[in-house]
Amino acid sequence: MKYGRWSYSKYKPLQRHCKRCKSSNVEDTKYFAEGIQVGKTTVCNECGYMEGIISENKTT
Numbered sequence: 001m002k003y004g005r006w007s008y009s010k011y012k013p014l015q016r017h018c019k020r021c022k023s024s025n026v027e028d029t030k031y032f033a034e035g036i037q038v039g040k041t042t043v044c045n046e047c048g049y050m051e052g053i054i055s056e057n058k059t060t
Contacts, residue, residue: 018044
């Protein structure tokens with residue numbers, strides 16, 4: 001076996017970095033509805049850059 005099994009392409013460490021200014025001073029905000037996490041946004045404290053997706057929980 002020449003190559004390892006682990007793929008680090010989807011690996012995200014716990015310490016997030018801002019995509020715009022590369023600062024590690026970011027905050028994660030999680031949104032919950034009825035105990036289910038419906039979204040998460042990441043806000044940088046240095047430059048104010050915000051990223052994240054708030055997804056709607058579709059119940060049928």
